[in-house]
Amino acid sequence: MAKQRRPTARTAASKSAATRRTTAKTTKGRAMPKTQAKRKTPTARKHPPARAPVVTIREAYARAVTLYEKGLRALQRKHYDRAAVVFRKVLEQYPEERELHERVRLYLNVCERETSPRAKIPKTVDERILAATVALNRHDVDEALSLLRGGSPSHRTHDHIQYMLALTHALRDDVERAVEHLIQAIALNPNNRLQAKQEPDFDSIRGTQLFLEAIKGPS
DSSP, X not given: OOOOXXXXXXXXXXXXXXHHHHHHHHHTTXXXXXXXXXXXXXXXXXXXXXXXXXXXXXXXXXXXXXXXXXXXXXXXXTOHHHHHHHHHHHHHHOTTOHHHHHHHHHHHHHHXXXXXXXXXXXXXXXXXXXXXHHHHHTTOHHXXXXXXXXXXXXXXXXXXXXXXXXXHHXXXXXXXXXXXXXXXXXXXXXXXXHHHHHOGGGTTTTXXXXXXXXXXXXX
C-alpha cells in the first residue's frame, strides 16, 4: 500500500500566497472603511460676568455729598441764595441720589422761604381788617386772630374788629368768646345784630342759647 505524502513547506507557502491574491481581488475597487475621527465641538469662550462699576457709583455719591455739604455750610451762614443754587445742582446733576434729595428739598424750601419777599405788616385798622378777611377766606383762622388781636388798645372799641373776632371764634366753635365779642360789636353798632342773624359763619353756634340771647333785640 502506497503511503500518502505530506504537503511540503513550499506547497503551504504557495497556498498562502494564492489566498492573499484572492482576497486582494475581492477587495479591489472597494474603499476600505475608515475609522471616523471624533470631531470636537468647539466650546464657547466663557466670559467673566459683568461687574457693576462700584467705584464709579461710590465716586458719584461722594461728589453729591460733597456738594450737599457745601450748600449746608452756606445755609448755616445764612447765605440763602448761594445755598439754594448749590442744592439745585445736587438735584440736577445727581438725579439717582433719591435719598439725598429728600434732605436737599427740605433745605431748599428753607432757602426759598427766607429769600421770599416779606408780607407787609398791616398797621391801620382798615389794613388789619382787610388782612384778617383774606386770612378767613383761605380758612387760616389763627392768622386772622393774630391780626385782629395785634392792634392797639383803641381797637377794642372798634365794632368791626369786635365783629370779626366774633366770627373767628365762631369758626373755632368757641361759643363763649364768640358771643362775648358779638355782644360788644352790637353794643358799639346795633346794625351788627341784623348782620349776625344773616351771617353764614355763625351757623356753627347759631342754635346755642348764648347766641340766641346775643342777637335778641330789645323788648
